[in-house]
Amino acid sequence: MTSTPGERERRTSERVIALLMLLIHTRHGYTTAQIRRHVEGYAELGDEAFEKAFQRDRALLEDIGVPLSLEQPEDADARHVVDASALLLPEIDFSGAERRALLHAREVWSETRLQTEVMRAVGLLVDPGSAGEADDGLGLPRVVQRLTPNLEVFLDAAVEQQVLAFGYRTAAGAVSPQDRPRRVRIWSALEIGGAWYAAGWDLDRQGERLFRVSRVIGRPEELPGTGSDAPARPADWNPVEIRDRLLGQGEGLRDRVRLWVAPGRGHSVRLRGQAVTPTAQDGAAPGEGWELWETDRPAHDGLVQLCGGLMGVVQPSAADPDVVAEVLAAWRRVAEVHDGAPPPHPELAKPRQSRYRQGQRERVSRLLDIVGLANRAGGITKVELADRLELSPKALDADLRDLQYCGLPERLFPGWLFDVDAESDVVEVRQAVDLPAPIRLSLPEAHRLSAALDTVAQMPHADDEVAPAAVTAAARIRQVLADVGHTGATTSVRPSTGGTDDPGDAAAVVPSAADGGGAGGHEPPATPVTSFWDVHADQDTVRVLMDAVARHRVVRLRYHALHSDRTTEREVEPVQLVQSGVVLYLQGHCRTAGAMRTFRVERISAVEPTGEIAKARRRPKKTMLTPVDTTLEAVLAWHHRIRDLADDYAPRLEAQDADGRRLTRLGLLSEDAAIALAGMHAGDVEVLEPAELRQAVRDRALAAIRRLETAVRL
Structure with missing residues (x-):
């Protein structure tokens, strides 16, 4: 049978x-x-x-x-x-604030497997009902779950610093095929700017390299006994340096940039900058009523994204020829990409839904956890x-x-x-005296829990005790690792480094907001897994919204809608915060619209509680972040280096072309929204269908080029 x-x-x-x-x-x-x-x-x-x-x-x-x-x-x-x-797992006497930090750590991972492991680890260490003060976590962002293919292979390899062989496609599209794979001793897996990277020593190129996990081709293969002479992760290796290089952050003041803004438009520039008086160096105004504004220059290609998203209503002044040349080059790429009819593309199909299925490992550990928890408590x-x-x-x-x-x-x-x-x-579990407490955390689980706590330490919190408590809780867990002989640290001499394998990686990561970044000022140590909370949002705004969600406080906010380029004031009854990658959303009942609405927190320029307490509303079962009532359907091609961004638009159909581009059919709010998307990514997003939308993108780019060239007298 x-x-x-x-x-x-x-x-x-x-x-x-x-x-x-x-x-x-x-x-x-x-x-x-x-x-x-x-x-x-x-x-x-x-x-x-x-x-x-x-x-x-x-x-x-x-x-x-x-x-x-x-x-x-x-x-x-x-x-x-x-x-x-x-x-057996030792009992750790966590403080009330540390217990709250541990409970927060259950919510920070977007990767399903990581969240499952951290939830298990926290459940063994802390009773969710014993966190001291009332803290039901309602104010925390609800993280949209994702699955990055092959991530678990790199996470596991980083714990023992194993050598992996894998095919790889760089940001520029160059391919290392699986029959001539990259061979890398994996030092660490890092989440930076919402994307996962693997850092390590490339055996063939004899240097430190960084690989974006989503660009790995096929299934990585372990190479036991290989690379014994390759350097281990250096004791002074600093993941913060890698993050700053990718996101264009770090010490020093940012440059300022002067931008002409069309009358009544460009509110995102107006919200972040200051109006200034034009000088002769700024050149002529592009048109009647245009105003000059000065703002911080966004990191890396953020200026191109800013001007591209507002192509035709915002353009640089003539004061800085390098900036003018950079923006003109980006707009010309948009026009060139959309010149003529696109080549035939593969047939699109429904996207494959990646699902994490718990296996035998999770089942056995869960059954043993029940025995250990019941025996330790005597029931x-x-x-x-x-x-x-x-x-x-x-x-x-x-x-x-x-x-x-x-x-x-x-x-x-x-x-x-x-x-x-x-x-x-x-x-109660009788006849199990040989297992009087839960089994200790595995080494990967302990590292991933401490990394989650490091992420909690970077986040803003309505409770000022949580961030420092996350640091001390992580230190306690690392001490437990040290007590059993596993620190994850190394003592090797630091080798010369080569930097990222992908020159395009820096541009592939969407830059954080000017005032974003680690809220607590906490720099995670060098461990097998590191995650940075690189969410685009003002930290003070996030704290106010977290408190409003947790306490059902009505807030009054000023909001800039990108597709309409308008700023409005709203009264909102917050329901929940939702985090998708590096983007944070507020979902709530908008009294102005008389319905549920979703707001990108980075576009909220001002927020204050009204003092009114609203009746608690039920949280939506699904986190619908993409517009439901879209008026325009289009087929877009996403260059390989930014193909992951397509997930934010919930593709209905998709395929991959011979160049590795991701082709998607999706819904958009309007023609302006489609043009802004193509302009933001400077040719890395191409409209394939419909033909009239493709032509509209090219027309807008050409008009913007002519206006800028005329204004600076090129």
């Missing part, structure tokens, strides 16, 4: 847990032959099948944090042994257990039923399966 996948998963879980309970029942361990004889599910397998199954089970236990070793006594067979002194309520493990009551009941078939191997210890009363409101 064939079994279902669910039945096979349950049997595998029972076998792995039986293997663990057998090994921790005695400090002397067992030989491979004894394990095969005693653990149900092994004996009926042939030699080759048993070896494969046993090695998979052993690797799974190591993955979830079990300290397994193989000891070789004299004149005897080798024995598999669990180090009982390093098996734990279902409510607290479900809260800690982020389980629904139905899922928890199913796990409790499955636990009744787990425990010591029945062949050697008849009647010693776990004794669990699945119907009681208080969970």
